[in-house]
Amino acid sequence: xxxxxxxxxxxxxxxxxxxxxxxxxxxxxxxxxxxxxxxxxxxxxxxxxxxxxxxxxxxxxxxxxxxxxxxxxxxxxxxxxxxxxxxxxxxxxxxxxxxxxxxxxxxxxxxxxxxxxxxxxxxxxxxxxxxxxxxxxxxxxxxxxxxxxxxxxxxxxxxxxxxxxxxxxxxxxxxxxxxxxxxxxxxxxxxxxxxxxxxxxxxxxxxxxxxxxxxxxxxxxxxxxxxxxxxxxxxxxxxxxxxxxxxxxxxxxxxxxxxxxxxxxxx
Ligand SMILES: C[S@@+](CC[C@H](N)C(=O)[O-])C[C@H]1O[C@@H](n2cnc3c(N)ncnc32)[C@H](O)[C@@H]1O
Numbered sequence: 001x002x003x004x005x006x007x008x009x010x011x012x013x014x015x016x017x018x019x020x021x022x023x024x025x026x027x028x029x030x031x032x033x034x035x036x037x038x039x040x041x042x043x044x045x046x047x048x049x050x051x052x053x054x055x056x057x058x059x060x061x062x063x064x065x066x067x068x069x070x071x072x073x074x075x076x077x078x079x080x081x082x083x084x085x086x087x088x089x090x091x092x093x094x095x096x097x098x099x100x101x102x103x104x105x106x107x108x109x110x111x112x113x114x115x116x117x118x119x120x121x122x123x124x125x126x127x128x129x130x131x132x133x134x135x136x137x138x139x140x141x142x143x144x145x146x147x148x149x150x151x152x153x154x155x156x157x158x159x160x161x162x163x164x165x166x167x168x169x170x171x172x173x174x175x176x177x178x179x180x181x182x183x184x185x186x187x188x189x190x191x192x193x194x195x196x197x198x199x200x201x202x203x204x205x206x207x208x209x210x211x212x213x214x215x216x217x218x219x220x221x222x223x224x225x226x227x228x229x230x231x232x233x234x235x236x237x238x239x240x241x242x243x244x245x246x247x248x249x250x251x252x253x254x255x256x257x258x259x260x261x262x263x264x265x266x267x
Contacts, residue, residue, distance in 0.1 A: 006105040011208040014160060015104040019079040021049035026079045026110060034207040042199035048253040052187055055237035055257055056155050057083045059185045062230075062241060062259065063151045064092040069183060071150040073140055073174075075101040075130050076157025080114040085153065086123045094120040099140045101126045130157055131166070133173040149181035154223075155257070159188045159212045164219060171223050180263030183230075186223050187237050187257025189214040196254045217256045227260035234258030 012034035016027040020035040023046075027035075039045040063069040070093055074085045077100040089096040100111055100123065108127045117123040124143040128136050137146070144150055152174055161167040175184055191197055191214045204211040221234040232240065237257045238250035 004105065004109065007109075013104050013106070014210060014212070015079050015102060015107050017209065018049060018156070019081070021046055022053060022081055024079060024081060026106065034203060034209060037206070038199045038203050041202060042193075042195045044193075044196065044253065045199060047251065048189070048196070048255050051238050051250055051253050052156055052255050052257075053081070055187055055240050056085070056153070056185075057088050058241050058243065059153070059155075059257075059259055060085050060088040060151075061092065063183055063185070064089040064096055067151075067183060067230075067261070069149060069151045070096050071144045071148060072096065072098040072153060073101070073136075073144065073150055074098060074153040074155070075136065075174075076154060076160070077102045077107060077111065077115075077125075078156070079104075079107055080110050084115060086115060086117060086121070090118045090121050094118045097122040097143055099124045099126060099143050101128050101130070101136055101140075103127065103129045130154070130161065130170055133170055133177070137174070137177045146177060147179060149183070150178045151183040151185060152178060153185045155185065155187050156189075158186065158220075158223070159214060160210055162211055162213050164213075164215065168223060175227075175262055178262060182262045183259055184224060184227060184262070185257070185259045186220065187255055188220050190217050190220065190254045190256050191215060192217065193254035214254070220256045221258070224258060224260040227262050230259040230261060 009028040012031045016031035017035045020027040020031050086098040111125040115123050122143050126139045158167045236252045237255045
C-alpha cells in the first residue's frame, strides 16, 4: 500500500501498468495483474511497449540534434525510466529545458526525485490533465519561452482521451500556442492487430483503469494535419528512423507515430 493518500493502489493506473510492461518496479499488484492480463491475450505487448519507448528516445535525439530544438513539453511523461526525455536531450544539448506533465501523483513523486536537470538546462514537472491545455501552457511558461520553438511530445497518451475530436482539439490548442519552427511528436496504439484489440478490450472492460482507445493509422496521421511531416512519415514506431542492431530489423508493431514541424516548408 502507498502511504500517500492520493495514490490509489486499488485500481490500475496507466503509468504504473506501462512501467510494469517496460520491466520497471514502480507498480502495485493491481497494475501487474492488469498488465499480465494484457500480455496473456497479447504476448506482443511487452515488445510493443519497448519499441514505443525506443522510438521516443530516437525522436528526442532527432529533435535535440538534427532539428536543433532546445525546449520540450513532454505530456504523459510516465514514470521515470532509462533515458528519460531530459537525459537524451541534455546529452546532446546540456542547455535543453524540459517540462514534464502527467496526471498520476506517483509520477510526480518520482519525477521530483529523478527528473533533475543538468546545471546548464532546466527541468520542471507539472501535475495536470492533458485535457486542460490552458493550465499546462500557463504553468509551462515558468520554464519555457513560448516565443521560441518547442517540441510538444504526446507519446502514448492520446489513446487515453477516448473522444477523438477532443484529442484533436487538444493537439490543435497546444500547437496554436507554439511558434513556427516548433515540433509535434506523437505515437499511439492502432486498431490494426486483432489480438491487441482483444487485449485492450478486456483491459478496458475489467480493470477499472482509464480506458485506452487504439485508433486507425489514418486517424493518428490526422493529428499532424497542416504541418510539415518529417521523413520517413507517420508509420509503425519500429520504422521511424530505426537504428541498425545486430538483431536485424525490428518487427512491425500495432503502434504508429511520427514527428512534424509547424511552419512554412523549408525547400
Ligand atoms: C502509456 S504511458 C506513456 C509514457 C511515456 N510517454 C512513454 O512513451 O513511455 C501514458 C502516460 O500518460 C499519463 N496520462 C494518462 N492520462 C493522462 C491525462 N489525462 N493527463 C495527463 N497525463 C495522463 C499516464 O499517467 C502515463 O504516465
